[in-house]
Amino acid sequence: MRPAPRSPAHSGGLASLIEECADKLALVISYHSGARLVLYPWSWSSEEPPDAHLLRELGGTYAWVAGYRLMQSSRLYFSFGELMDYVYGRYGVPALTVEVYGWALDQGWRREHEARIGNMTVFKHAFECFNPSPGGELLEVLRANAVALRAMLLRYASVLVVRVAGGPVPEPWGLPHWRWRREA
Numbered sequence: 001m002r003p004a005p006r007s008p009a010h011s012g013g014l015a016s017l018i019e020e021c022a023d024k025l026a027l028v029i030s031y032h033s034g035a036r037l038v039l040y041p042w043s044w045s046s047e048e049p050p051d052a053h054l055l056r057e058l059g060g061t062y063a064w065v066a067g068y069r070l071m072q073s074s075r076l077y078f079s080f081g082e083l084m085d086y087v088y089g090r091y092g093v094p095a096l097t098v099e100v101y102g103w104a105l106d107q108g109w110r111r112e113h114e115a116r117i118g119n120m121t122v123f124k125h126a127f128e129c130f131n132p133s134p135g136g137e138l139l140e141v142l143r144a145n146a147v148a149l150r151a152m153l154l155r156y157a158s159v160l161v162v163r164v165a166g167g168p169v170p171e172p173w174g175l176p177h178w179r180w181r182r183e184a
């Protein structure tokens with residue numbers, strides 16, 4: 001079953017832009033903040049996506065280089081109307097969500113920054129939770145992501161381009177064959 005767009009971000013301008021250029025898109029990455037993760041579809045279901053292997057190869061390379069963890073988005077929590085699910089589900093364009101920074105999954109940080117007021121949990125320093133401090137820390141996050149994106153594209157560019165051109169797709173897990181190997 002294909003998921004339908006559910007959030008307002010996917011209606012109107014963005015949806016028509018995607019519709020217009022979907023056949024030229026080789027890869028879509030939706031950048032978020034709040035944790036240090038690379039997520040692959042689906043967000044709305046715990047079922048494996050049809051291209052799970054390819055998506056894990058792409059996301060795994062990015063995650064390994066950036067120092068993030070890779071997981072299926074729905075394992076973090078279920079969410080609906082994600083851009084990633086939409087472009088992959090509707091158009092078959094490989095898509096990932098990258099959470100570039102944050103303390104949302106850090107129990108220690110949360111203990112120090114959550115306060116109970118009556119029956120309500122108040123989150124202190126929300127800006128700090130989602131944003132690296134300007135300057136060195138921000139540059140480090142940007143650098144790590146630029147390097148990870150470049151590494152992933154260098155490794156999988158041919159797979160992604162052939163895929164979007166409609167040609168026979170070389171299986172990414174065939175890549176080790178391209179490496180130099182000593183023959184016995």
Ligand SMILES: [Zn+2]
Nearest residue numbers: 032033034099
């Ligand atoms: Zn997010």
